[in-house]
Amino acid sequence: MAAASASVLGALDPTSDRAVFRQIADQLREAIDKGRFKEGDKLPSESELVEHYGVSRMTVRNSFSVLQGEGLVVSEHGKGVFVRPRPPVRRLASDRFARRHREQGKSAFTVEAEAAGSRPEVDGLEVKEERPTQDIAARLGGPRRVLARRRRYLLDGRPVEYAVSYLPLDLARDTPIAQPNPGPGGIYARLEELGHRLDHFDEEIRARMPSPHEVRTLRLAAGVPVIHLIRTAYDTEGRAVEVCDTVMAADAYVLAYQLPAT
C-alpha cells in the first residue's frame, strides 16, 4: 500500500537550489495536476513520504502546508491529506435582481438553489437597530441609525455566504422590513410597496483571505479566499435605500455581469 501510493512520485534533485520541501510540493502538485491524484483522493501519508524521500517529518509537513496555502489539498485529522474536492458552484446572474424575480413567494436564493437541485437553508437570522460604521453611513447618505438584517446562507448543509443588509432606520422602522420574515419578494418588494421604486444597484467586488471569524462562519478550508461584495440599492429618486455587505466562500461562486458597450 504505502509504496504503491507514493510510487507515482519521483526522486529529489540534491544538486538543485530549490528547497527540498518545495521539490516535494512540486512533485505532489504535478501529480495532482496530471490527474494521478484526483479530487477527494488521499495523498500518501506523512510517514510514507518521509520514507519515500528520506527526509524528516517536518519537511514533509512543510510541503503539505505549501499545497494547503494554494488551496490544492485539505488535511483531515486522523484520516489523511486529500485533494480538495471542488464543490458545485453557484452562479449569480446579472439579472438576479430583475423585478420579475421578486414576484414570487420565495426568496431568490431559495428559488434558484432548488432549480439547481440543491437544498437551500437560511440560518442565524438576526434583525437589530444599530449605529452604522462610517463606511456604511456614507453609502446610505449619513443616517444616525440603521436597521441591520444578518443571515447566513447554506447549500446542502454547507455555509456559502454571510450577508448583512443595512437600511436607514427612518425608512425601515415599524415596517415589515423590520420583521424577521419580511414576506414574499423579500425586502426589495417591501421597499417598493413603501414607495421606493428601485432604480439600480451598485456593486463593489473585492477578494481577500478570510478573517478567523469568517473561516468559522463559512467553515472555510485552508487556501480558500472570500469574495467581498458590497451592494447599494438606489430608488428612482437617487436615494440609497439599502446597503448589503456580503462575504462569500470564493470556491462556491461565480459572479456574472453584463456590461453595455454603449
Next chain:
Amino acid sequence: MAAASASVLGALDPTSDRAVFRQIADQLREAIDKGRFKEGDKLPSESELVEHYGVSRMTVRNSFSVLQGEGLVVSEHGKGVFVRPRPPVRRLASDRFARRHREQGKSAFTVEAEAAGSRPEVDGLEVKEERPTQDIAARLGGPRRVLARRRRYLLDGRPVEYAVSYLPLDLARDTPIAQPNPGPGGIYARLEELGHRLDHFDEEIRARMPSPHEVRTLRLAAGVPVIHLIRTAYDTEGRAVEVCDTVMAADAYVLAYQLPAT
C-alpha cells in the same frame, strides 16, 4: 529595543485548549487590528518572541505562517516580518468599456492610471496564432484557430494584471488586431471599424489562490488571492468576437458594476 516592541503583547494562557502558536498569532493579529503595529511596521523578531513567550522558534514561526496565510504580514529574508502594506487599489468602473472611452489615442489602462497619478506600463506583449482550449473555443462559437494577445500590466513598476485576449482567427488575421500595437482605441475600436459594432460584454468573476506561475508573474505576496475575470465581447449580431482572460492581483483591484433593477 527587543523588549519594547514585544511589550505590547500579553502572556499565554497555559490552561487554554488553543494551541500555543494560535494564541501567539491571535495576540499579534489583535495588535495589528488595534493599530499597535501599523502598515509596514516591523513585528518583533522571531528570537524576541521566543524569549517573550518562552517557546521554541518553530512555534513562533508557525504563528507567523498563520498570519501570512491570512495575508496580514509578509516576511523579508534578513530584515524581518512586516505588517503587509495595502497598495493603492485600482477601481474598474462599470462604464469602463463605454464607447466614448475608446475615442482617445491611449489605452483605457494608460489613461485611467495616469488620471489616478500612477505610472502605467505594459510589458511582455505577445501576439500568436493558436489552437484554442475547449473552454475558449466554446465561448467564441467554436473556431479552430484563434489569435491570442498576451500582455502584463504594471502600476508604478508593480505587476497587477496578466491578460490574454482571444479572437477568432478568421476575424483577426491580416488586420491591425494582429499587430503588436493595434492603434488608438485598442482592438475594440478596430473591431468596430471592421464592421463588428459592439453590443455588450459578459463578465464572469471568480477568486482563488494563485498558481505558482501566477505568483511569479504578478510577484504576489503570501496570502494574496487572484481575481479571475473572463470577459466575452458580443457584436450587435450576437456573435462572440473576443474573449479576454484576465488574472488580477486581488489586493490591487476593486471591481464596480451597475445592475438595472428592471
Next chain:
DNA sequence: GAGTGGTCTAGACCACTTG
C-alpha cells in the same frame, strides 16, 4: 490498537541584510 495528522522542543547550518 494501529495509523493518521497536530503540536512542540532544541538544536543545527545557511542565506540575506544592515551597520
Next chain:
DNA sequence: AAGTGGTCTAGACCACTCT
C-alpha cells in the same frame, strides 16, 4: 560581525479516526 529569516533534523507526546 551581528541580526534576521529560511531550511532541516530527530526526536516527543497528543488527538482523532478507523476497525
